[in-house]
Structures are given as structure tokens and as C-alpha cells.
Amino acid sequence: MAQKQTNKAKKEAPKPVKKVAVQKAAPKKVSVDVPAVSEKELLLQSLRGMRDILPDEQPYWERVRRSLSNAAQEYGFQRIDVPTVEYLHLFVRSIKEGTDIIDKEIYSFETRGGDRVALRPEFSAGVARAYIQHGMSVLPKPIRLFSMGPVFRYDRPQEGRYRELWQGNFEIFGEDDPILDAQVLQLAYRVVQELGLKNIEFQVNSIGSTESRKRYEKALVRFLESQKQKLCQNCRERLSTNPMRTLDCKEDKCAQLTATAPQAIDFLDDESRAHFKSLLEYLDELEIPYSINTRLVRGLDYYTRTVFEIWSSDREGKKYALGGGGRYDGLIRELGGESTPAIGFGLGLDRIVLEMKRNQVRPYEAAKPRVFIAQLGDLAKKKSLRLFSDLEKHGILAAESFGRGSLKAQLRVANRLGSEVTVILGQKEALDGTAIVKDMVSGTQETVTREKLVDAVKKILKSNVALAHPKKS
């Protein structure tokens, strides 16, 4: 949107079209059979639930990205980037059938080579795969890994809910001490706090070890089966597929029934109980606002012991999930690696940006050019390109409007950009080896030789800073 186009380019540019069918390009040689193009595919429109993050919005994203990277660094996380596409089976094995993510939301397809693959719906599976594949278990423990990028879920879009969404992801492998659980929550809290988000609350729960979880599920099914008629249709199906998810069903009747159902917390093995207790003590120590939600289950199947979610609420008390995570001590082993405890969490960046706007948080501000280069005439135009790079080498950011011809138009741009200094290079100056340095605040200007140019510019910039921040004395 902010891109300038030369007149020539503009003329050649296609007429902007929006949601409009365009002429099919002349058929070119293609190497594959492309099915007939549908009307829909001719629309110049991003796919449903997929969006462009335009330059206007980037400062918010930049702030989030920086915050995450900094936090990762400070907490000793190393960056890892894993592929967007993996074998479908990797996700099925880790997240498991019976979860919404696998059953309804995964983007899967077959490649040309016949591989069944899927766009990642989250990071942990891929990171865990990388951990095993590259023998990371030989690295000194714990191993802390950070990722950031898009993940995909085929869901019905709404505000803050997209089919392509961005996540920041943190994982710690190789340590089962609950202090790491606490540290991970601390990190999550630190990030959202630093981003200026208010009214943050964590919900935590423990669903126990794989074994105690199984025991609990059995008891829960036994209880619910006996009163199956009181459950909604959905939950009746869940009984066989994913019984624990009945716990966070929002249907009234289900909620009423499950309120009296056995609680996971009562089925915890001794170790898990101790683990959870320690975690809570650490959280108290850290003064992280949390509440225990015994019904919190999470939509992925690989969790053990600690699970948590991060919620933000607005003035009306409406709540938004910003992230979540938990411990998955069994995952690496289940995928075929050696038994490795792990904990991790993901943050939804789209929602964080949304919350930042809601909270009127200041976006990231990039350094702005304070100098403008104006040129007049062919020779000067040639030289101005060099001038730009000379200034840049001296650490002076310059803006320009090389495509514009008249000096008036260029100064107008300089003014609009709030430039403090404009360097004017005309035909005469280009021949003389001089340039005009114009102070845009006072309007005064002087002609200086090329050698003195940088100093002259710096002098004005410096005096402006002094004006803006007068020394106390």
C-alpha cells in the first residue's frame, strides 16, 4: 500500500481488482495436469481464514517477535525452526485421534510422491521429532528450544481465530523437576506482561502420569456410562473417543453431571501429586496469578501431569485464550525416542496482537530517517544514489523520492515525512561537487562541499536532539 510506483509502472500495472474474477492467463506449458479452474480459484482473494498481515500492522508484530526472541534468549532457549509440513502420521501419533485437531482441523494432503503429509497444527510434534532425529538427547540437559512461525487449523474463522495462525513455542526437554514447569509459566507470564497485557490469569491443572491418567479415565467412563442419558450427543461420542473432554463441555447438562464426576486430581499417583503441589508452591512464590481448574484438559492428547492455559479478559469480562501448554513426559518415548520428560507451551501471536490493540499498547517503532535527499536534473539524480549510500555508511538514514521530478514535490514529501534536514542536489551542485543542506525546522540552508556534507548534516541533527532533550543544569 505504501509502495510508490513510477508513472510508467503504474500504467502497466493491472487494474486493481478485488474479489473479482480475472482473465485467465494464456495457457503456458505446465508440467502437471492442472484440474479445470473453478470460479472460486479465479478470485483474487486470500483463502478463507488466511490473511495478509499488512505493513500497517507489522509494528505490533515486530514488538511481539522481539519480545519473544528476547525472552527466549534470556531464559536460555535456543531457536529451532522445523518444517511446516510433516508426515500426517507424526501428528496423529502425538496429538491422537479423538482430538478436534486431528479429527476436524488438520490440513492433510498427498504429495506428488504419494506421501501423506499435513501442515503442522502446532509445534511440539515437529520439535519432538527433530529432537529424536538429531540425537539431541546427548546434549546437556535440560535442552531448551524456541520456535516461532505459522501453524494451521481448518476451523471456522472469526476474529482472533484463523486457519493460519502464528505461534511462539517453547519446549524444555530432559528434566522433570516441577521447577521447570514453574519457570515455563514464569516465562509465559513475563512475555505477556512485557507486552503490556492486563488481566492475565493462568489456569492450571494436573492430569497425572500416563498410568494415573488411564486409571482416571476408566473411573470417569464408568461414572459417565452409568448416567449416559444425561449427556449431550457430542459427549456420548466422546465417551469412547476422548472421555476427558466431556469435562470441559459447555452444555449445561453435561456440566452438571461432570461436576459430580470423579476428578483427575484425586487419581494422581503420589509422584504426580507431589509434582503438582511443588508447582503450586513455586507459583505462589513467583506471585503468578493462577487458579486451579480441575476440569482443564487441553485439546492435545500427549499431555501428562501439568497442563495450563493463559487467559486474558477484557472490561466486559469476556475471556480470550492466549496460549497454553503442559508437560508431555511420554511423548518422546511414544514417538520412538528414549524416555524423556518434557514441558512446553505455545502462545497465539494473533491473539496477543489483538489484545495489545485492545489494551492500546504501543507498537514497535523503527528508527525513522531524519534526512531527506532531493535531487534535480539528470546528473544530480545519478549522484544522489551515491549520496544516499554515503550517508547510510555514516549511520544517517535518509529518505528520498527519487521518482519524483520537481523539487517542490520532493520537499513536500520531505515535509510530510517530518525530515529534519534535506540535502538538495541540483544540476549546479552536482557539477560543483557541492550540495545544499537545508535545515527543515528553521528553513535556513547553506551550500557545502561534498567533504563537509556529512558533518554539516550531523551538526543540525545533533542540535535538534539537544533542543528536544535540553540538558538539566
Added chain:
RNA sequence: GUGGCCAUCGUUCAACGGUUAGGACUUCGGUUUGUGGUACCGAUAAUCAGGGUUCGAUUCCCUGUGGCCACCCCA
């Protein structure tokens, strides 16, 4: 996946079934020579798509598409 509301220039807001589809903001150009602001002038630019009803559809109906809201779920 279910239900509801909505859809006009890049943005925002107009237009009793008959308008050259209008304004504001933005963008671009200009108000005579190599100097910014304001003001003024001008230009570019839209009825989401496909059907139907009608002499005539931006307007009414249907379908599709997309956005939003509530479920569902989560991030």
C-alpha cells in the same frame, strides 16, 4: 461442523426499484522558472460472484464466496 447478522472506491459513509453510483480521507498531478505549510483546482478509484424477478436491480429473491457474532473448539 451448526445457527445468525452483514457485504458500495484503498479506507469510511451516502444513494424511495429509474443517479453520469455521491461525499470525506488517502494516493497522484497542478496553481508557470530550483524550495516545504495552508488554501484552491484536477485526476485515479467501487456496487463480492453467478443466476432469477422486473420495462428497469446497488436496492427484492436464490445460490456461491468472504467477513463478523454465537455455538463448537481452542491459539
